[in-house]
Amino acid sequence: MMRPSILRSVKSAVSRSITRRGYATEPVPERKVAILGAAGGIGQPLSLLMKLNPLVSTLSLYDIAGTPGVAADVSHINSRSQVTGYAGEDELGKALEGADVVIIPAGVPRKPGMTRDDLFNINAGIVKSLATAISKYCPHALVNMISNPVNSTVPIAAEVFKKAGTYDEKRLFGVTTLDVVRAKTFYAGKANVPVAEVNVPVIGGHAGVTILPLFSQASPQANLDDDVIKALTARTQDGGTEVVTAKAGKGSATLSMAYAGAIFADACLKGLNGVPDVVECSYVQSNLIAELPFFASKVRIGKNGVEEILGLGSLSDFEKQGLENLKSELKSSIEKGIKFASQ
Ligand SMILES: NC(=O)C1=CN([C@@H]2O[C@H](COP(=O)(O)OP(=O)(O)OC[C@H]3O[C@@H](n4cnc5c(N)ncnc54)[C@H](O)[C@@H]3O)[C@@H](O)[C@H]2O)C=CC1
Ligand SMILES: O=C([O-])CC(=O)C(=O)O
Numbered sequence: 495m496m497r498p499s500i501l502r503s504v505k506s507a508v509s510r511s512i513t514r515r516g517y518a519t520e521p522v523p524e525r526k527v528a529i530l531g532a533a534g535g536i537g538q539p540l541s542l543l544m545k546l547n548p549l550v551s552t553l554s555l556y557d558i559a560g561t562p563g564v565a566a567d568v569s570h571i572n573s574r575s576q577v578t579g580y581a582g583e584d585e586l587g588k589a590l591e592g593a594d595v596v597i598i599p600a601g602v603p604r605k606p607g608m609t610r611d612d613l614f615n616i617n618a619g620i621v622k623s624l625a626t627a628i629s630k631y632c633p634h635a636l637v638n639m640i641s642n643p644v645n646s647t648v649p650i651a652a653e654v655f656k657k658a659g660t661y662d663e664k665r666l667f668g669v670t671t672l673d674v675v676r677a678k679t680f681y682a683g684k685a686n687v688p689v690a691e692v693n694v695p696v697i698g699g700h701a702g703v704t705i706l707p708l709f710s711q712a713s714p715q716a717n718l719d720d721d722v723i724k725a726l727t728a729r730t731q732d733g734g735t736e737v738v739t740a741k742a743g744k745g746s747a748t749l750s751m752a753y754a755g756a757i758f759a760d761a762c763l764k765g766l767n768g769v770p771d772v773v774e775c776s777y778v779q780s781n782l783i784a785e786l787p788f789f790a791s792k793v794r795i796g797k798n799g800v801e802e803i804l805g806l807g808s809l810s811d812f813e814k815q816g817l818e819n820l821k822s823e824l825k826s827s828i829e830k831g832i833k834f835a836s837q
Contacts, residue, residue, distance in 0.1 A: 528635075529554070536599035542752075558583070590631035597755055603642075611646070638758055640755055644701070645824055649832050657836075667776045681707075684716075695708045698817070699823075703819050727812075734747060773794050787828060
């Protein structure tokens with residue numbers, strides 16, 4: 495006789511492997527997702543969106559405080575994942591153990607007048623300690639770095655992982671999806687095309703001029719004037735500041751970022767599960783631009799993380815100039831991160 499608990503898990507595995515039309519399919523694998531900073535402005539809506547994702551079987555919510563409440567709240571939603579809240583450093587190991595994907599929106603956000611780099615002094619230390627824990631408790635997880643300044647926090651995490659001997663450049667991602675989300679929205683508005691059909695690659699990094707949307711490669715194609723393209727580029731680059739200004743001291747983008755973070759984590763889960771042709775823009779270790787060891791571009795995500803870094807394609811003269819303009823800032827942000835982590 496099968497024990498009742500085993501029977502229950504067999505039943506749920508079987509029900510997960512039946513599609514709505516009743517045909518048997520591959521069972522959906524068990525996947526643990528950990529969110530570090532889960533009680534914050536991004537962390538809470540991101541926890542909600544990940545709770546709604548059927549690819550997640552275990553949702554682990556970690557913060558220095560407040561996560562038991564967030565976890566109790568989202569755990570009542572009748573979706574697949576089991577949710578646990580972990581609060582305080584003593585619980586970080588348990589939060590991370592066995593994680594397939596770790597999403598990091600931990601750290602302070604901007605206030606009006608600040609640049610993302612102004613967050614470095616506080617957030618660099620937070621990211622360093624969280625990356626140290628990841629290298630110990632879930633060294634094979636795909637890491638989705640949201641904490642700013644992304645241009646530096648990704649190199650910091652890479653350096654920490656290198657020191658710990660766990661670095662796999664295929665598994666570390668800077669989340670730049672919000673830049674893509676913004677570029678799509680703004681482009682659809684000007685091009686008068688259905689926003690759901692729009693695609694715009696965004697390359698470079700995630701701060702000011704380092705954000706370079708490639709509207710020349712946008713689809714569906716639209717014949718926009720040069721000054722419109724210029725304005726769309728500036729608005730995409732300043733999208734974060736637009737929200738910081740509108741929130742007037744109450745932080746930066748949280749809801750649109752949670753949406754973007756959920757899209758990117760979903761792409762990672764699909765890649766891990768072997769779904770073909772999962773392509774998103776992300777800031778990763780890259781050799782596309784010789785002097786920039788980290789660079790955002792389209793990447794194909796698969797079972798081991800980054801399967802392929804796609805080329806930049808052809809750039810307009812305006813975009814070529816934008817690429818030249820971003821190099822020095824991005825290079826110094828990368829170097830700043832590496833220097834901090836190697837101290
Ligand atoms: N990559 C991107 O496109 C974007 C990045 N961000 C960045 O995301 C970060 C978080 O933003 P918000 O959620 O608005 O800030 P928030 O202040 O509302 O939340 C941050 C959370 O991090 C937690 N935290 C602090 N130290 C921690 C630690 N050592 N371990 C775990 N959790 C810790 C805090 O307790 C808080 O709950 C900021 O650095 C912000 O600049 C924001 C928007 C877009
Ligand atoms: O602007 C900020 O500080 C937050 C952020 O990265 C964004 O909204 O793109």
